[in-house]
Amino acid sequence: MKLSVWTYEGPPHVGAIRVATGMKKVHLVLHAPQGDTYADLLFTMIERRNHRPPVTYTTFQARDLGSDTATLFKDACLEAYERFKPDLLLVGASCTAELIQDDPGGLAEALGLPVPVVALELPSYQRKENFGADETFYQIVRKLAHPVERSSEITCNLIGPTALGFRHRDDIVEITKLLNEVGVQVNVCAPMHATPDDITNLGRAHFNVLMYPETGETACRHMERTLGLPFTKTVPIGVSATKEFVEEVLGIIGRSAGESSIASRLPWYSASVDSTYLTGKRVFIFGDGSHVMTAARIAKEEIGFDVVGVGCYNREMARPVRAMAKEFGLDALITEDYLEVEAAIADLSPELILGTQMERHIGKRLGIPCAVISAPVHVQDFPARYSPQMGAEGANVIFDTWVHPLVMGLEEHLLTMFREDFEFSDTAGPSHHAAHSPNQEIVDQPASVTASDQGANVIWLSDAEKELRKIPFFVRGKARRNTEKYATDRGVAQISIETLYEAKAHYAR
């Protein structure tokens, strides 16, 4: 048992629903208790789809458990087939149904339906949503994709986008445009937009573009083995990554790389003088592995932030995230426990958090600005406007999104100069972002007695407390913690102005 209030990922059957909903002419029959239809809302409300997901739930109740739940499942399959006439039927079980072990695959096979049936094994107690999507798509490809003649022109498949994917809709458009510019047409985009027929034709392409390793890597590896399709390893988020991606594509199709130029505004915007104040801003990055790794690179190399913490919630990506963190001189935080993430953020006191919907809440509580870079996300991150993360336009979107929550350069300067001003006071926060003004109660409590990490109590003398308030608010939390640690390490029980400056000198070394 594990006490959880927030989970970064849903159970694996939600991943299966994401694949089925992204595709066309596919239906999923899910053996699940009454109430599991809540998952529909993710698609009709958060993603704002104009139709229900193509899922039939058996919705068994307590009284059904005494009778024949297997018959219930078979009836549901027959009804779903008759009503929706899909070209492919997926069958699986949710967590509760997994316990009653009705074997959806065997039962559906026995019905002798005239369409292919893919039985999904979704270990709900060990794995999560991304695994569910990756596994479902892999099983579909395994069943339907066979070697076919290659297309005469150079084509590729886009692999990985699903329903409920963070910016998948617009990433597809952006990457298609980018590929067309280098003379590559898209054969099939899957699972999003693909029919079972399209899956049988995946082999027509010359290579695969793996857009999201979390949801498409297993299928790509399978196609590499069985269809001889190489796949791209660079996720094109950020200007440098997009350039590398283009070079990788050119390498695969046997064209010389040359100097690829990516028409993004990010490089100039971040080089322009107004961005000088961004240099060295301390940022903490958390989310799914792919988005975290690309974000860390953009933060460091393209905007000039100082990355002070990185981590991901999906263990499948733990290894590459750890390796990247090491290059940054950091230890990666691999956890699905948001309380651990919150503790790490509180400890590091970054000036900006790049994370998920959860980190937005954490940021709000701690009074630290945050921008969203990865699922899980809420409805506002399925925007009406064009907002990719990938390619040239994606880099433009990213620049605006990340800089927006920060206090602008001039404002930052004024806040520090006129601390007592009614308009530019510490508690005012970014003027263009009123709803997100930092919660100074937490960061800046004039607590005279603080329990430090080591458990000892340290007392802030009022002069020192006053002096602390002179430090700009966005680094004050860090200064407070450093000073307390310095004092506790030396057995100093009361923090005076001298202790504050000694600590400052100590950490500046």
Ligand code: SF4
């Ligand atoms: S079966 Fe799983 S997903 Fe459905 S309500 Fe129970 S725990 Fe939640």
